[in-house]
Amino acid sequence: MKKDLTFKETQAITSMLFGLFFGAGNLIFPAMMGQQAGWNVLPALAGFLVTGVGLPLLSVVSLGITGSNGLSDLAGLVGEKFKYVFTAALYLTIGPFFAAPRCVTVPFEAGVRPFLKEGTDAKLALFLFSSAFFLLILLFSLRPGKILTIIGKILNPIFMIVLGILVITAVVNAVSIRHFTPSVEYQNFAFFKGLLDGYNTMDTLAGLAFGIIVVTVIRDLGITDQKDIARNTIKAGISSCSLMAVIYLLVALTGTFSLSYMEV
Numbered sequence: 672m673k674k675d676l677t678f679k680e681t682q683a684i685t686s687m688l689f690g691l692f693f694g695a696g697n698l699i700f701p702a703m704m705g706q707q708a709g710w711n712v713l714p715a716l717a718g719f720l721v722t723g724v725g726l727p728l729l730s731v732v733s734l735g736i737t738g739s740n741g742l743s744d745l746a747g748l749v750g751e752k753f754k755y756v757f758t759a760a761l762y763l764t765i766g767p768f769f770a771a772p773r774c775v776t777v778p779f780e781a782g783v784r785p786f787l788k789e790g791t792d793a794k795l796a797l798f799l800f801s802s803a804f805f806l807l808i809l810l811f812s813l814r815p816g817k818i819l820t821i822i823g824k825i826l827n828p829i830f831m832i833v834l835g836i837l838v839i840t841a842v843v844n845a846v847s848i849r850h851f852t853p854s855v856e857y858q859n860f861a862f863f864k865g866l867l868d869g870y871n872t873m874d875t876l877a878g879l880a881f882g883i884i885v886v887t888v889i890r891d892l893g894i895t896d897q898k899d900i901a902r903n904t905i906k907a908g909i910s911s912c913s914l915m916a917v918i919y920l921l922v923a924l925t926g927t928f929s930l931s932y933m934e935v
Contacts, residue, residue, distance in 0.1 A: 673893040676903050680892055681910065683824060684885060688911040690827035692727060693882045693918070694770065696779035696872045699917045703870045709851035710760050711861035712927045718865025720916055723872050728912040730878025734886055735904025738897045743884045749899045765817070834918070839851025841925040851930045 676684070682904070701719060710716040739745040742761065747754040764770070779800050787796055811821060856864050889903050 672896065674896070674899045676889065676892060676894065676906075679902070681907060684888055684907040685914065686824065686827045687822045687888070688731070688881065688885055688907060689914050690822040690830070691884065692874050692911065692915060694872075694875060695773045695825075696770070697723075697874070697915075697919075698922065699777065700868050700871050701923040702926035704857075704865065705923035705928075706930060707854040707859055708851045709850040709853035709927065709930070710848050711853045712716075712848060712923055715861040715865035715868070716859055716920060716923045718862040718867075718917060719869035720865075721869060722860040722866050722873060723750050723919060724868075724912045724916045725870030726907050727874035727878040727915075730875055731882040731885060731908040731911075732905050734879070734882030735901040735908075738901070739883070745879065750866075761876050761879060765873055765880060770873055770877070773804075775801050776830070778804070834922075838925050841928050848924075849873045849929050876894075908919060 701716070701723075704715055704719060705712050733739075734741075734745060737745060737748065739748075743754050743758045746757045749757075776797070779797055783795060783796065783800055787793065814821070853861065885904055885907055886900060889900050891906075894900055894903060
C-alpha cells in the first residue's frame with residue numbers, strides 16, 4: 672500500500688495549492704503594503720506572514736488531520752446548525768461577495784482597461800470581460816479531475832515566470848529601503864498592521880475550501896490510509912506556504928523598491 676507521494680507528485684501538489692491560493696489579493700496587498708510601509712516593510716511583512724501564510728496552512732492541515740471530507744464535515748464538528756451557517760457564509764465570502772469580483776476586476780484594470788480606446792464604454796467592456804472570464808472558470812471547474820495538471824503543471828509555472836520577470840525588473844535599479852518613509856499607519860505597530868493586511872487576502876477562509884482538493888488529489892494518487900493522507904497533506908501544505916512566504920517577501924520588497932522610480 673502506497674504511503675508517501677513521490678517528490679514529483681509532491682511538487683505538483685505544492686504548485687497546484689499555491690496556484691489555488693495566489694489570487695488578486697495576494698498580489699495587491701503585499702505590494703501595496705511594501706509601498707506604504709517604507710523602511711518598516713520587514714516588521715510589517717512578519718505580521719503579514721502570520722495571517723497570510725500561517726493561518727492558511729492551519730486551514731489546509733486541519734482537513735487532513737481530522738479526516739474531514741469537506742468544509743461542512745469539518746464545521747460539523749462544532750455543531751449541526753453551525754455547519755450550514757458557516758459553510759454558506761464562507762463560500763459566499765470567498766465567492767460572489769468578495770473574492771470573485773476582486774479576481775476579475777484586477778486583471779481587467781491592469782491588463783485590459785489601459786488599452787481601451789478613448790470613448791469606449793468601460794462598464795460594457797468589464798461586463799464582456801467578466802463573462803468570458805467566468806465562462807473560462809466554468810470550463811475548468813467542469814473538469815475537476817484535471818485540476819492538478821491545469822493549475823499545478825501549466826498555469827502556475829507560467830505565472831511564476833511572469834512574476835519573476837516583474838520582480839527582477841523592479842529590483843535591478845532599486846535603492847535602499849532606508850530612503851522611504853512609512854505612511855502614518857505603518858510608522859508605529861507595523862507588525863500589527865501587517866497582520867490585518869495578511870488577513871485581507873482571505874486565504875485563511877479559502878484554505879478551508881481548498882484543503883479538500885489537496886486531500887482528494889492525494890487519494891487519487893493512491894494513498895488511502897488516513898494517517899498517510901494527513902502526513903502528505905501537511906507536507907504539501909508546508910511546501911506551498913513556504914513558497915508563498917518567499918513570494919510575499921519578494922512582492923512586498925518590489926512594492927517598496929518601486930518608490931525609487933515612481934510616485935505613489
